[in-house]
Amino acid sequence: MTSRRDFFKFAGIAGGAVAAASVSRVAMAALPEPVIQTSPDTMAPLVPNSGRPYNPVVTLNGWTLPWRMNQGVKEFHLVAEPVVREMAPGFKAHLWGYNGQSPGPTIEVVEGDRVRIFVTNKLPEHTSIHWHGQRLPNGMDGVAGLNQPAIQPGKTFVYEFVARRPGTFMYHPHADEMTQMAMGMMGFWVTHPKVKNPLIDEVQRDFCFLLNAFDIDPGSYTPKIMTMLDFNLWSWNSRIFPGIDSLNVRLNDKVRIRIGNLTMTNHPIHLHGHEFLVTGTDGGPTPKSTRWYEVTTDVAVGQMRQVEFLADEEGDWAFHCHKSHHTMNAMGHNLPTLIGVDHRGLSKKINNLIPDYMVMGERGMADMTEMEMPIPDNTAPMMTGEGPFGSVEMGGMFSVLKVRRDQKPGDYKDPGWFKHPEGTVAHEYEGPLSEPARFKAEGGQSMPRAQTLSQPTEVKVRKPQSHNGH
Numbered sequence: 143m144t145s146r147r148d149f150f151k152f153a154g155i156a157g158g159a160v161a162a163a164s165v166s167r168v169a170m171a172a173l174p175e176p177v178i179q180t181s182p183d184t185m186a187p188l189v190p191n192s193g194r195p196y197n198p199v200v201t202l203n204g205w206t207l208p209w210r211m212n213q214g215v216k217e218f219h220l221v222a223e224p225v226v227r228e229m230a231p232g233f234k235a236h237l238w239g240y241n242g243q244s245p246g247p248t249i250e251v252v253e254g255d256r257v258r259i260f261v262t263n264k265l266p267e268h269t270s271i272h273w274h275g276q277r278l279p280n281g282m283d284g285v286a287g288l289n290q291p292a293i294q295p296g297k298t299f300v301y302e303f304v305a306r307r308p309g310t311f312m313y314h315p316h317a318d319e320m321t322q323m324a325m326g327m328m329g330f331w332v333t334h335p336k337v338k339n340p341l342i343d344e345v346q347r348d349f350c351f352l353l354n355a356f357d358i359d360p361g362s363y364t365p366k367i368m369t370m371l372d373f374n375l376w377s378w379n380s381r382i383f384p385g386i387d388s389l390n391v392r393l394n395d396k397v398r399i400r401i402g403n404l405t406m407t408n409h410p411i412h413l414h415g416h417e418f419l420v421t422g423t424d425g426g427p428t429p430k431s432t433r434w435y436e437v438t439t440d441v442a443v444g445q446m447r448q449v450e451f452l453a454d455e456e457g458d459w460a461f462h463c464h465k466s467h468h469t470m471n472a473m474g475h476n477l478p479t480l481i482g483v484d485h486r487g488l489s490k491k492i493n494n495l496i497p498d499y500m501v502m503g504e505r506g507m508a509d510m511t512e513m514e515m516p517i518p519d520n521t522a523p524m525m526t527g528e529g530p531f532g533s534v535e536m537g538g539m540f541s542v543l544k545v546r547r548d549q550k551p552g553d554y555k556d557p558g559w560f561k562h563p564e565g566t567v568a569h570e571y572e573g574p575l576s577e578p579a580r581f582k583a584e585g586g587q588s589m590p591r592a593q594t595l596s597q598p599t600e601v602k603v604r605k606p607q608s609h610n611g612h
């Protein structure tokens with residue numbers, strides 16, 4: 143979670159860039175020093191110290207790339223390279239990314255800025271970068287083979303264009319794309335408006351993250367790059383719950399969240415406790431007449447959505463993808479449904495023959511979070527996360543919006559769990575119970591049950607006999 147410690151870490155990085163920018167003219171002629179980040183923490187927003195002012199974004203479990211001004215041009219240096227990403231505490235993945243992380247750093251500029259981006263390729267194969275959604279000269283669009291030659295290993299290319307329209311963008315390779323995106327190569331891009339724009343509101347909190355997905359076998363470190371659809375890790379900025387930081391805001395803050403989808407399926411992103419408006423897409427701000435309130439918005443493949451709301455309800459509000467298998471981590475899922483099948487005693491007997499055997503899901507899957515199940519090293523638990531009331535039983539694309547009355551303006555620190563006002567938490571009913579009345583009819587009126595079926599059908603489960611008489 144964000145802390146002052148993180149802020150100072152970040153300040154250190156930004157300081158490095160400032161130092162690089164204030165050295166000699168000789169250095170100015172050369173490439174900007176690449177800034178590398180190896181921590182997966184959410185870094186404090188990078189307040190611009192040169193160029194036009196703007197209200198910076200916060201990248202969930204990520205950071206913004208510092209730049210240097212070179213005769214009015216904002217210069218950035220991206221390094222495509224293998225990285226180690228901690229996807230959740232205790233689980234590390236060997237990915238490809240930019241400047242030490244997957245995703246790469248967020249690039250923030252202002253509408254009208256001339257931007258020069260140096261891209262150094264330290265991968266074992268060629269690459270390129272496509273600036274998804276930007277208006278730019280065709281030769282800067284980054285499709286290897288179509289708009290430029292691919293960047294060979296060891297080479298550095300320069301992209302240069304004017305950030306012509308404000309909005310929410312992303313960048314990713316357009317060379318051996320399936321491999322390079324499956325390995326985690328992508329990043330966020332925000333272009334802030336130059337002047338007050340009637341379609342772009344000022345907000346107190348502005349968050350951004352990319353939806354991404356990986357297929358990493360339990361116990362291994364490297365994604366399977368041939369996977370087309372059946373990914374087993376659903377992540378935000380290459381982090382999975384409980385590794386995704388909470389979004390911490392002050393009560394009555396206006397909040398914007400920018401989301402881009404670089405997975406191979408759609409994600410209905412759902413916020414509890416508030417209604418939001420979709421105020422922007424990858425095409426720019428949405429006209430006001432097209433906006434309506436929702437609590438879930440679908441972000442399709444290759445799309446970006448910008449949602450905004452007033453955080454006017456205190457509490458810890460779940461924020462997640464609504465596909466339930468996207469809020470779980472890797473598991474063996476070729477399993478029959480065993481709800482209702484009584485296995486008591488059975489696993490013990492099988493264990494004598496196969497020591498690691500276990501039966502899953504006979505009373506639902508919630509048990510799995512409490513079982514002491516041996517899992518291979520470097521594996522994220524399937525469903526986990528300790529909340530104030532017990533296991534949250536989630537994984538993957540899940541986080542929490544924390545709305546607090548006493549959060550300071552501009553403070554992104556995790557305030558801890560919500561302290562509920564007396565009498566506002568669901569609790570066990572302890573009064574008298576009566577038998578529920580059951581409606582007796584078999585089926586509806588329109589399709590009466592066939593008279594010939596005299597005996598109800600039941601699925602018989604054959605259980606092995608045990609010595610102690612189960």
Ligand SMILES: [Cu+2]
Binds near residue numbers: 409410463464465468
């Ligand atoms: Cu999803």
